[in-house]
Amino acid sequence: MKMAVFLGCTVPVRNLSYELSAKRVAGELGLELVDIPEFNCCGYPVKSVHHETAYLLAARNLALAEERGLDICTLCSACTSVLTEVSRELASNEALLDATCKSLGMLGRRYSGKVKVRHFVRVLYEDIGLEALKKAVKRPLDMFSIASHYGCHYLKPSEIYDGFDHPEVPESLDKLVAVTGARAVDYRTKKDCCGGAILGVDEETALSMARAKLDDINSAGADAINLICPFCSVMYGANQRKIGSGHGVKYDLPILYYPQILGLAMGINHEELGLMQNPIRPRALLAKIS
Amino acid sequence: MESAQKKDVPVVTILDPKFKYEVAREPGGENIKYCFQCGTCTSGCKVAELDSKYNPRKIIRMVILGMRERVLSSDFIWLCATCYTCHERCPQDVRIPEVMNALKNIAVREGYIHPAFRAQAELIAGYGRLYEVDELANEKRTDWGLQEIPQGCPEVAEIYGITGLADLLSSGAGGKS
Ligand code: SF4
Ligand code: SF4
Ligand code: SF4
Ligand code: SF4
Numbered sequence: 068m069k070m071a072v073f074l075g076c077t078v079p080v081r082n083l084s085y086e087l088s089a090k091r092v093a094g095e096l097g098l099e100l101v102d103i104p105e106f107n108c109c110g111y112p113v114k115s116v117h118h119e120t121a122y123l124l125a126a127r128n129l130a131l132a133e134e135r136g137l138d139i140c141t142l143c144s145a146c147t148s149v150l151t152e153v154s155r156e157l158a159s160n161e162a163l164l165d166a167t168c169k170s171l172g173m174l175g176r177r178y179s180g181k182v183k184v185r186h187f188v189r190v191l192y193e194d195i196g197l198e199a200l201k202k203a204v205k206r207p208l209d210m211f212s213i214a215s216h217y218g219c220h221y222l223k224p225s226e227i228y229d230g231f232d233h234p235e236v237p238e239s240l241d242k243l244v245a246v247t248g249a250r251a252v253d254y255r256t257k258k259d260c261c262g263g264a265i266l267g268v269d270e271e272t273a274l275s276m277a278r279a280k281l282d283d284i285n286s287a288g289a290d291a292i293n294l295i296c297p298f299c300s301v302m303y304g305a306n307q308r309k310i311g312s313g314h315g316v317k318y319d320l321p322i323l324y325y326p327q328i329l330g331l332a333m334g335i336n337h338e339e340l341g342l343m344q345n346p347i348r349p350r351a352l353l354a355k356i357s
Numbered sequence: 358m359e360s361a362q363k364k365d366v367p368v369v370t371i372l373d374p375k376f377k378y379e380v381a382r383e384p385g386g387e388n389i390k391y392c393f394q395c396g397t398c399t400s401g402c403k404v405a406e407l408d409s410k411y412n413p414r415k416i417i418r419m420v421i422l423g424m425r426e427r428v429l430s431s432d433f434i435w436l437c438a439t440c441y442t443c444h445e446r447c448p449q450d451v452r453i454p455e456v457m458n459a460l461k462n463i464a465v466r467e468g469y470i471h472p473a474f475r476a477q478a479e480l481i482a483g484y485g486r487l488y489e490v491d492e493l494a495n496e497k498r499t500d501w502g503l504q505e506i507p508q509g510c511p512e513v514a515e516i517y518g519i520t521g522l523a524d525l526l527s528s529g530a531g532g533k534s
Contacts (some may be wrong), residue, residue, distance in 0.1 A: 223441035267473030
């Protein structure tokens with residue numbers, strides 16, 4: 068299986084360990100991820116400013132993948148939602164496709180509406196499948212308890228995601244954690260947003276949103292948070308200390324990207340998964356394995 | 358007039374009864390008129406829980422009543438985290454985060470753009486992405502065995518030109534917020 072990997076803006080500059088581990092694990096599982104360096108921003112931040120521009124930014128990315136005859140595999144949940152939305156709109160709305168093609172033509176590009184978009188983790192869940200993942204596990208992580216943060220755009224708006232998981236009672240990430248042998252930790256605020264999208268508008272509210280979940284995950288006894296989105300990583304990783312000191316708590320909750328968890332369970336060396344490069348170094352966690 | 362000097366003169370809001378149609382014509386705003394004010398959206402909204410300035414049900418009510426200027430010039434339309442929680446639950450399929458996007462799009466054309474969003478839009482115009490990928494970043498990528506990423510993407514600036522966003526941003530819109 069071969070897909071174009073859409074890194075987005077944040078991952079290739081700030082979350083290299085996510086990219087590294089995803090590519091490493093994919094290679095091991097027979098999923099070939101092809102880089103397209105010409106990709107631009109998915110369009111998500113522009114959608115609230117200028118709808119048409121956001122759609123065209125997304126369409127150009129789809130066109131680049133189509134030129135190579137590849138579907139898109141994403142690492143960021145927000146990229147997933149915008150690219151999925153636009154690919155579906157263009158596949159079903161001929162007038163919009165015509166208008167979009169006119170604009171793309173001015174850039175010397177064309178698009179016929181064929182590209183499909185899926186989050187990396189959804190590809191693991193649906194295409195590789197839990198059975199195959201289970202077989203790939205060489206070192207079960209039964210000493211870990213891991214809380215998954217689904218975030219928002221991985222599952223919502225649900226009408227663009229073919230019902231692969233339920234937005235109100237999600238289970239895909241917990242199952243993916245369980246397959247590695249780790250205990251999937253349930254907690255009250257599991258479905259809630261991390262607040263990242265409004266960090267630049269109202270920092271206090273955004274950080275409080277992240278804090279509510281950190282508190283919950285902490286008291287549920289998790290060793291780490293499972294993340295699948297670089298935005299959420301900014302909230303729980305890069306901002307974790309700030310959130311803690313803001314109200315006199317010292318969290319020590321490593322964040323792990325799902326491919327890092329899976330990679331560890333597959334017996335891949337933590338250095339090849341970039342674990343020590345994460346915003347919170349998972350020292351205690353790694354000590355548990357060896 | 359004398360009464361106008363008094364302290365507690367109520368602030369009169371000029372209503373624009375056509376505003377809801379304007380919003381309904383905007384991409385994402387199509388279903389606004391179906392709202393029957395049940396409050397499901399606000400009751401499950403994490404932003405509303407923490408920040409009393411934000412109340413999606415009320416914003417929709419204000420639009421339907423025609424409080425055009427108040428809504429478009431407000432800070433609160435920029436507070437939706439687009440988490441889609443309410444979207445999944447609204448019994449009338451109002452598509453609230455998309456309505457908020459429609460309102461923000463109109464606000465931008467009226468000269469109100471939140472500075473954080475302006476900054477992001479300008480970064481993307483310049484670099485093709487939200488962050489500059491400079492030589493240092495690419496060196497690090499190479500060290501890690503990851504492919505280099507080109508600096509800048511001129512086609513993105515062309516896109517801004519084609520859609521008119523370049524003109525909108527340079528017309529100085531967005532002193533507000
Ligand atoms: S969602 Fe954000 S990080 Fe991802 S490509 Fe879009 S703008 Fe960039
Ligand atoms: S920032 Fe919030 S809205 Fe964005 S992906 Fe993370 S959880 Fe979802
Ligand atoms: S949930 Fe829907 S119908 Fe109810 S108040 Fe909110 S927008 Fe209106
Ligand atoms: S999408 Fe916006 S209005 Fe709806 S629950 Fe999330 S933050 Fe609140």
